[in-house]
Amino acid sequence: MSAIREARPGDRAAIRTVEERAFGRSDEADLVEALAAAGDDLLELVAQEDGRIVGHVMFTRMAVRDGGDSFAAVALAPLAVLPEFQKTGIGSALVLEAHRRLRDAGETLAVVLGHPAYYSRFGYRHDRAARFESVFQCAELMALAWGDAPLEGRLVYAPAFGAEASA
Template identity: 60%
Template sequence: MSMMSIRTATPRDRDAIRLVEEHAFGQKMEAGLVDALVRDGDAIVELVAEDDGQVVGHILFSRLFVSKGGKNFPAVALAPLAVEPAFHGTGIGGALIREAHLRLKAAGEKLSVVLGEPAYYGRFGYSHERAAKFESEYQGEALQALAWDEAAPETGSLVYASAFGSALAA
């Protein structure tokens, strides 16, 4: 029987993470985004899931700011979440999200934003209703937020790490 574990990503995981991202998304854009976020120092929590010593899942939360009234409120953006296609439906993605959330809350983070499938991310507390009043180039049903603190802003402009603009332009 295999043994799945979740741990903090390390520099030696870079190649394996790149492969998981490419396999999960069928392209290199997300892998490039991950590389840029890590290189630029914008990664806040980055975890991998291992099955018998092989990296089969990856999640990254990067720094995001909610800009309002000349002030920037720190938050995090979940992007990307990737699981090797052979492991889809095994609960690895959910386990990565739950573990990352525990670490983010323990570190004092108050707000997380994701651009993804509402039915999937809704299972973890994300909702479009929570993100609907944010100004964002990604505004729409797929833009969702989760607040762990009542002090988290409900309005303002979402300012993503510069790697997001670079990855989309590539």
């Protein structure tokens, strides 16, 4: 089983490689770098096999705004595993460990834009996110609540997600 630990500054190049290879492009790697550089990486974990980073997950701070009220939440983006290590449980282990740490820290709402069949296994549901206003609103926008969390409002992401998402 992979060893899971918090990401360190010296992991940036290996994380970029994981992101680029997992997605076959640089968009997610660029997003990770922008979020980390801005200090918006609330929780970032890596999975290692024989000392090599083979998986990565990042959660960033976001807010749910409803009128004059603002509620803290987290966004999962992105989750990546090297192609040769996919379908081995590494992605699930990363998400489950991150969820445990987030719940222990008092977080109550997580949002993800991703494949419903995959993320539903962790409790993410579109019907939980359907009433949120978001530039990313679609069937792939899902939420998971661990406690008392808002049911509606505008999702406000970190600036690296784009001007429309962070306004």
